Amino acid sequence: MKFAKIVFWIAAIWGVAVLVPHYFMLDMIGRNDPPPITHPEFFYGFVGVALAFQLVFVVIAGDPVRHRPLMIPSMFEKFSFVATMVIMVIRGSIHSVSLVVAAPDALLGIMFVIAYFKTASQG
16 A cells, blocks of 8 residues: 555656646647647647646546546546557657657556555455
8 A cells, every 4th residue: 555655646746746737838848749729628628628637637646446446537537648658659740759659657656556466455
């Protein structure tokens, strides 16, 4: 259970640290990686939903055994982003360097799977 607590606290802290600055980066992203974002509601919507999911990680970290079922959508949250990034690289929509952004999510997703199986015997 200790492993799961640590993993989900790390995920929540990392997620907040990475996501909150996006609320102030809309124009910078458009300048550094044109074209500019034309539908900020989608951008901010993504950031808001992703930020809300960090609260799910906090809930899981509080009692991983009790909230073990929430680990499944947590894994999906991580792996769906990684898969999307990989598909976009394969299609040529983004540069392969962008996969660096997905690497922490891939690692956290793998640790979520490990936490899920480690908490199975404790429930």
